[in-house]
Amino acid sequence: MSSCPAVAPVAVRPRARLSHPVAFTAVAVIFVLFMAASSVPSPLYVVYQQEWGFSSMTLTAVFAVYVLGLIVSLLVVGALSDHIGRRPVLAAAIVGEAVSLVLFLVAGDVSALFAARVVQGVATGAAMSVLGATLVDLNPPHAPGRAGVISSVAPTSGLALGALGCGALVQFAPAPTHLVYALLLAGMVVALLLTAGLPETSARRPGALASLTPRLGVPARLRPDLFALLPILLSSWALGGLYLSLGPSVAAGLFGLTNHLVGGLVVTLLCGTGALTSLALRTAPVGMVLQAGAVLLAAGLGASLAGVLTDTVTLAVAGTLVSGVGFGASALASFGTLARLAAPGERGELFAVVYVIAYLAFSVPAVIAGFAATSAGLRSTAIVYGFAVAGLAVIAVIAQSVRAARR
Template sequence: MSESVAVAAPVADVLPRRLPRGFAFAAVAAIFVLFMAASSAPSPLYVVYQQNWHFSATTLTAVFAVYVVGLIASLLVLGALSDHVGRRPVLGAAIALEATSLVLFLVAGDVPVLFAARLVQGIATGAAMTAMAATLVDLDPPHAPGRAGVVNGIAPTTGLALGALGCGALVQFAPAPTHLVYVVLLAGMVLAALIVAAMPETSGRRPGGLRSLQPRLGVPQRLRADFFALVPILLASWSLGGLYLSLGPSIASGLFGLTNHLIGGLVVTLLCGTGALATFLLRTRPVQWTLGVGAALLTAGLVLTFAGIAAGLVALGIVGTVVAGVGFGASALASFGTLARISAPAERGELFAVAYVISYLAFSVPAVVAGFAATAFGLRPTALVYAAVLGVLAATALVVQRLRVTR
């Protein structure tokens, strides 16, 4: 991993040897957004790839899901590595892997290369997420000690929203729709590599690096009741995100006749952008209150979305997406806020790993099932059943949270 950083080191000589901590904090936050934007950028392009290469909805969602397979594997294996070898080597290697995936996207001419690009991208993103989250905490400004937590909550959904919207705009209005967005992102990764080469190291080397590569998952006995009470809302909110990032543009095009690629990107942005805004606005509210509100808004948004799809009403589908997006952001903020509140520092890494694995499985597996169903039964019935099941899950989460508050 250190070799990938060493490659960028000569170029970094033109920069200050070590960036100021405040600038480094802002730069890492921007790199976090960049990584997540790169992960959602292919979403508006799936429709284009499908038209050019004539593959089914099943293949489309499988391409989406292989990214999550790589991401989960990376989280489990590489999640604690930066605690032992330092943040900069892991970030440098993750950026190099991400750049490799973008090159694969650039040269992709068929589905197998697309699969490879998404798999490499998932591994890179998983490695980068944990290292960037830890780096932000390391660089947390003394005058604003909670800033790292807010950025870690907002950056992922902000990046997903910007990536989908920016890619949709480039595909619709710029030349070379399946290439230009990756050139832009690749340029961003080159800049990110220069920044990482010049930023201060915030975590010293310590032994145990090889041992940290062994995946380990578990929930302490005393936390299991609180943890399992969060599972319905984790499943509902992340499954919703998976649907929008995989089939959202296809639903907009196939069910509502919105063939503009910018609209395809906007579908993802409506969910993730409102989620990011909700995370920021609700950051100071009590966690238990936010959790209840998130479950209620998820339920309401899914009911409205279901009605919009059933009736073919675009406006109702938009309103449902916005309401569900606020619920999505509130649920994510409160779920991980609850885990941070109930766990001791020595328990958090493993507990968050379990929560992320559940979340990303919910993000991918239902989307793949929906892809099979859309191929076999059609897009409209699949979308209706998916929305109905998620509505039931969200309502279950609401009931569970109300019962726990009552007790």
Template sequence: MSLLTEAKPEIRQRPAAFAAVAAILVTFAAAAAVPSPLYVVYQHLWGFSAATLTVIFAVYVAALILALLMLGALSDHVGRRPVLAGAVVLEAVALLLFVLAGDVTTLIAARIVQGVATGAALSTLGATLIDLNPRHAPGRAGLVSGIAPVAGLGVGALGSGVLVEYAPFPTHLVYALLLAGMIAAGVAVALLPETAAGRPGGVGSLVPKLGVPARLRADLLALVPIIVASWALGGLYLSLGPSVAADTFGLHDHLVGGLVVTLLCGAGAVTSFLLRAVPTARVLTIAGTGLAVGGVTAVGGMVVGDLRLAVAGTVLSGIGFGAASLAAFGTLARIAAPHERGELMAVALVISYAAFSLPAVVAGVVAGRVGLHETALGYGGVVAALGALALVIQARPLVIQARSKKA
């Protein structure tokens, strides 16, 4: 029996619930990306450095990772709905803080609360999608888990850029709209069926830890290089991407700042969808190639000052980003048993967001010393090297055979 068909039959035949959970996942991801085009505005208003910018970015991820460590397995014990309801409430509080923010301190507080909310939501939403996965499409949960976060990041960044550039109240309106979205998410959570039977040990699960069943460790370790390469790239674009566009190419339009992120994430989302039926080993090869070639191309565009080349590199990198997300989360969705889903998704997300944040923080510190342009060149080169390393590792016969069994 497939691991994805162990949920209650009546639960697995609720397409509206599946669609609602996917929409909530997109909304959380969009909310996470919304501040990116606004960072330049905040810098102008409050006069802080690139290093401070990456600190603001990093506290969000630190809070998110802590939440994953403490809350990642909680829904396996107490149920999906209570954890999701708490995450929605916390996200609403964060959005209110963004609306009220008038200095860096409040902005940091908002990002911390948002990080906790997102960490609580992501692993639970991923597990809920697997619970609700329809019988006739056994790979759909993995596909949506790969596409939705990437698509949400792109939608959030682009929408924020449009509103900041053309709408009134640039640091308030987008958060008010997201707050309305969270109210709708709260209603949806209240109507969702409970998909986890629950089990004892909920309090004990709050002790921060990372745990992967022994039978799944080889599969997860085989995915680590490509996860690190792709999410490190995402961290660069979401934290410093709009600033790099302004510094290197003189593009100060806030819409352009959003497009920088959307090019990467949009290409990633489309790629994930187009590759949904391709064997995992081949998707991983596409991911490593896209990250390596895209990184080199983007760096080349920055070196010679050619915007078209930099855009092409971003799109190629986005292809690698999307393929990596599809392969990683699709594989995890297939191999996890029902009682392992929350915790396994949490571990994968911790790895992803550690790669997403730590290099970006280092880049922010380095940028203050050697310059933003030079830092972006070095960062892009490192991501390209990581993509190439992932390709080498995936070429090992034993790794490919291990993965092919799960494809």
């Protein structure tokens, strides 16, 4: 009998993973991409209104369902990545975002727009907490504050890029309600490929199903710091909600600036300035940045309100730029503080809580303002909203002064 030659075992190479520095950069890029996608509909709302003939109240409802989906997602899956790993949750979020972009592409009426925004909100909520936690996991040891900087820069820069890019495409490119979503869909495909190469940074541990029960849990040792940050979180994100929901409408309705690129610039002036501020102040003492952020938010809002009251565009723009500096400083110091304090097993849930607070402040006042604008008028609504947020900013100044004095 002939014998078969022995076959040497073939070594199976483990799937190649991105190095930690490259993975950190990839996660930051994906974060920016998600936030850009979330702000893209803002300059398009005016186009949708013209094409489909719906009211400002309907527009506000479209804005509201996005935030509702986002908050529910944060509450349900915010801590899931602490149990099953970061990569599976992020991959699922990217797939969900891609589905929402396809819905935007085929949308032909308001009902399709509602469906797209709900799915987008769920996907964005799932992504935000896991992206924030992954950045902290991959943070370079030689730069302990870098994850906090990126966690504050990525949302603001993404919002700015999405609004500005969409405004430019709507004004100058063909198929304004389709091209931008096709480009974002291609970006999500790339993001999914990058996610497949990320190293897993969170070990599996039991309790995944239990973690899906909606709850807001913050470890007792972190609560004093979170409570001290509440006024600045509320004022800065409420300001962001004002600009993303009503900003383009205020520019067109009160100042007569109907160019779609200008509508995108309204959001970019606030968020882009915020992103640049976060980068510029990344090495400054956190206490000083928090205090300065609160003061600049209040001062910028005061100038913007004066511009609205006097119909002075330059004053409103100057106020927006000052508010943007305060917005960026507030985000930098808030997320930087929490990123340094949270332990690895606490990060997913803690970032979920912070984003729930932020998006409640971002959405609830904006939704109320949208309904009020229908009955009371855009000018009166913008003025009352501005004064309310300025009041919160003043409270934030006082809170940070008291916190600094106690320390």
